[in-house]
Amino acid sequence: MKSILISIAAVLSTSVLIAQTVSPYGLRTTRLAAYQASVVRNPNMELLDLEKVVPGLVLDIRYATENNFMRKRMYTLAKAYARKPVAQALARVQAELKTEGLGLKIFDAYRPYSVTVAFYESYRDTTYVASPYRGSRHNRGCALDLTLIDLATGKELTMPTAFDSFEKAAWPSTPVADPVIRKNRDMLIRVMEKYGFRVNASEWWHFDFIGYRQYDVLNVSFEELENYGTDK
Ligand SMILES: [Zn+2]
Numbered sequence: 001m002k003s004i005l006i007s008i009a010a011v012l013s014t015s016v017l018i019a020q021t022v023s024p025y026g027l028r029t030t031r032l033a034a035y036q037a038s039v040v041r042n043p044n045m046e047l048l049d050l051e052k053v054v055p056g057l058v059l060d061i062r063y064a065t066e067n068n069f070m071r072k073r074m075y076t077l078a079k080a081y082a083r084k085p086v087a088q089a090l091a092r093v094q095a096e097l098k099t100e101g102l103g104l105k106i107f108d109a110y111r112p113y114s115v116t117v118a119f120y121e122s123y124r125d126t127t128y129v130a131s132p133y134r135g136s137r138h139n140r141g142c143a144l145d146l147t148l149i150d151l152a153t154g155k156e157l158t159m160p161t162a163f164d165s166f167e168k169a170a171w172p173s174t175p176v177a178d179p180v181i182r183k184n185r186d187m188l189i190r191v192m193e194k195y196g197f198r199v200n201a202s203e204w205w206h207f208d209f210i211g212y213r214q215y216d217v218l219n220v221s222f223e224e225l226e227n228y229g230t231d232k
Contacts, residue, residue: 116139
């Protein structure tokens with residue numbers, strides 16, 4: 001009897017690994033094995049390491065530090081991943097910016113679904129944190145939080161607010177009096193939108209890749225991607 005129970009448990013745990021799992025919020029999320037299978041079926045599903053695809057990309061992954069709105073380290077690795085077409089579009093943005101002496105700095109890219117749940121369970125305000133009932137576009141590997149840097153100095157260009165500000169000044173529709181700040185913000189939005197991204201209505205730094213709906217919500221950890229992901 002005991003061995004039968006053990007084999008039933010083994011079958012169940014294997015099927016959980018292969019299939020999608022349903023979160024306590026009723027959302028289907030994809031774990032490592034199902035993610036790997038999806039990449040075999042469709043190479044565009046692959047999460048690419050942005051540092052390997054976008055030359056000269058600067059990372060400041062805030063959720064891998066305590067310098068974020070949670071005041072806690074939420075990621076165990078400071079990595080930026082995005083789906084293949086997203087990564088390729090970002091490489092084109094970086095190439096265009098380079099001709100102006102500018103580059104990109106990434107604050108956040110792919111985010112495991114478990115972290116979205118942790119944000120929500122701390123804040124419960126879906127104006128600024130994604131609903132775990134729907135998941136974030138970051139969970140789909142299709143959203144990027146970023147800003148512009150001057151390539152000569154490495155310094156960030158001045159923007160209307162800091163990253164992850166909950167102020168109305170962070171809304172792209174809010175008028176900016178300072179002409180330099182307005183120019184910086186509008187240049188970031190213009191270049192990103194030229195290559196297939198759309199800015200978020202309440203965050204000047206957040207861009208969604210158009211077509212994100214084709215990509216599933218992933219709950220794959222950074223360690224899993226590092227060790228077992230299909231990224232070359
Ligand atoms: Zn974001």
